[in-house]
Amino acid sequence: MSKNASIQQKMMKVIMLTSGIVLFMTCAAFFVYEYITARHLLKRQILTLGEIVATNSTAALAFDSHEDAVEILNALRAERNIKAAALYDENGELFAKYPSNISPFFLPKHPGRLGYYYNDIFLEGFHSVVQNNTRLGTLFLRSDLQTIYQRFLLYGILATLFIIISFIFSWFISRRLQKSVSKPILELADTAKVVSDEKNYSVRATKHSEDEVGALTDAFNHMLTRIEIQNAEITGLNQNLEIKVRDRTHQLENAFDALKKQTELTEKILDSSVDLIAVFDTNLCYVTVNKHAEQTYNIKREELTGRYIEDVFPQTRNSGMIDDLRKAVNGEFVRHVDYLSGVTKRHYENFYIPLKDKDGKVYRVLTIAHDITDIMEANEKLQTLNTELEKSNRELEQFAYVASHDLQEPLRKIQTFSELGERNINNEEIVRRYLGKVSSSAQRMTELIKAVLNYSRLSKAENEFVAVDLNTIIQSIMVDLELLIQEKQAVIRHNRLPVIYGIPLQLHQLFINLITNSLKFNERVPVIDITSREVHGREIEGEEAIVKDRSYVQITFTDNGIGFDQKFADKVFSIFQRLHSDKTIAGTGIGLAICKKIVENHQGVISVRSEVKKGTTFFIYLPMLHIRSDQLTNTSSTNTHAF
Template identity: 25%
Template structure:
């Protein structure tokens, strides 16, 4: 019998079955599908978790062995190297370990007797990789940041597979017990569902036969059927409410799609622009090299071309970093690494990074840097905040003067960036710190609309706050306040 015929016969029998049988079949089918999907999800999660654990374990061992092997590789002391590798014998999952020098010659190795394996001619180019039978890690051996060798460790997957198998058996047994419980419960509750439905179907049949729509179904004793009958009487009202709700949801979805499309359009343009410039510069350099004209090309023009390429690469990197930061923030993975930070140093570093943009905009920078108390903050993130604020001031300042001010007191540090550019309306200020928010048209000003959103998240992660004061045509002032009390607690903890 063909599969289509079997499917048709099963469907026919299901349609002819009683409502009670259908309820049991539907409940059991739903429960079994849900249990199966949950079991698969748990099994996949177990596999991924065990893989991550294995990766962390073996890579940790590789890093320790690599660090301990630096001196032995430097002096090509094979005995010392073999003694170091012999420590891997305590780890039953390690099958083999090989150390290569910079010319890919094997200096030392460790092989478990039952492994029956030899060091490969060269280590893998991948940091780590899985195969069907084993897991391989390649760890560089460094001396003053110079690679002098490579450590290759091969681990079996027996421990991971055993753990996954145990989890799978436990999951299957749990699914079996849950299925039995679901079947028992479905047999117990189907009467409570089917009997009132039979009565409701009989009433509907009488109304259909007599054509008397004044007949009403009697309210059942249980609350659920009473609610069903009341819902039937108010069906039209509910349909109208649902239609309104659907229209509202449709409007929200259309707005979300519009925002998404606008962002994708802006993002594709913003990402394509530096890439196009980089490609043009590289094509020109390629033609000069290909035709052996690089030595005759004017030096100043070549330096300007390289500077432009560097500027476009920096711009592209910032755009990509912004997108990555939004992903980290959305997933809750934005981490801070506090250290003592001098705001004056941060200001001067940011100005050096933006020197080209400042020169192009012809903006003048006025500094009012007061206070010498350093704070315990994440240096990179604070630089990122100030970079966003100053970059916006240069972009929207219209070439006017920009003032950067800092001050500290006993409890906090305050940073303010003021421009005298186009300004921001009160309506636009409401959502200015949201993702993809833009107060100016993307046709006239570039960017993804993520800088202030990221800045706000970073400041709030430090326990601070960020505020804006602006009027159209009068410029904008953005003020960041960071607590110093947090710095004092961190400093005390470090010293302890």
């Protein structure tokens, strides 16, 4: 049965199928009965016939009368269904056959079991021929089943006709009858369709009877009424709900807008900050960073998020920043004033602020790094200036002291000899002698003032640094001092000296002062050796001004002069410090002070080692500059700072 067929069709099918099966079963039962009966009947008929023939044929068998036997068998012609018959004598030999022309081949050779049996196409069997209880022979009969078949054919035709006619009748009757059941149901279904298609709950189904369908109709109508009422209620509730939802949505939207604006403002503030701002979780993984941090690190916010700080910046491993972050994770507010970043190589003032949830537990660390590199640099500059100022102040004090002391001496001499001359004005010779003394004192005073001016000029570092070949400097000095060298028969030796950055005039003065000193303070034939080698800042000990990771040129200046006690080593470089009386050796006492000043101007160091009567060795360290053409006119800055 099709699932889509209407109930009407289904009922029809049920009725037709039921009646069809009943009819078929009935016919089949009759057919089986008829089959059994027909076979039984046929068997009975052939049994009777056999009895008659057997009884009649006793004499023929008993007295060997073949003709009589044939005659009796031929009487079977009347029975059309008998297809073959035979008589066997008491020894079981074939005695007579019917029809006479049948081949013995088609007959049993000897009699078999008594009785009649059906095989595929025949009913056949043996019948004993008995006279007065004596078996005289055997009769064989063979009947075809034509009669049965004919009966069956007839019966089949009748049954078919019967079934067809019954079917037609039942079809007409059921068509009429099923309407009484299906019609109200179909009407109900139509009404339900109207309800579901048009959503019209106001229609009602018509009730036809008081049976189950009638009850169903009532229930359906009742349901529709309930739906109508509930619909009205739901519509009312829905409207209320819609208004509420709209209001609430509006509120939420407003709140959301406000929140969004707030968030945007916060983000804008963070992104506008010139400080580096980063937020970490408790595992020191990045949560977010501000725009400035993105630009500084040249990395996108999204690439950082969720990654461990040391994985992103391996430079931070074992750094102070990790320690500070860990402290903050443990709830401590950390301020790190000068942090040199391994990443940006700049100086920062870092703040590590633990962010706590409502239970007071740290869940984020806010890191703010304020770049203080510029301040630091300015500070440094200020400090340098300060130092210089202090130094110059000290020098000035020293200068004032020295000036007041040393310059007073020739002045006092002039004063004394002037007074003495005045007193002996009449003694021309004494006056002349005293005037000579005054003159030489004035001369010395001039020299002193000249030297002081010279020294003070060195303090003004306005000369530019250029590449200076020290060999050239020495050569030119030897030319300048040619006469003195020849007079003293001095020997000046030097190896190949480097080219350094410096002020040529000052370097010239440095070496001329040293050589002059060596020639002057010598009682023997002067021998001067100048050698140079490159040393690393680390190898030079006991000098504060030396930068450790810088290369220097060490110039060793050795003479065989009068020397001095090593305990005066520090004093020789002070201004107006004279170790020897000017009676034997001329000097202003300012030469080595100038040398020291020049070396300091070149960020170098000078020291001395001396022994009385043996000689003096000066060690001069000047910064070694590997000169490139583009650097010839520039000095590099000292320190570079980084975060």
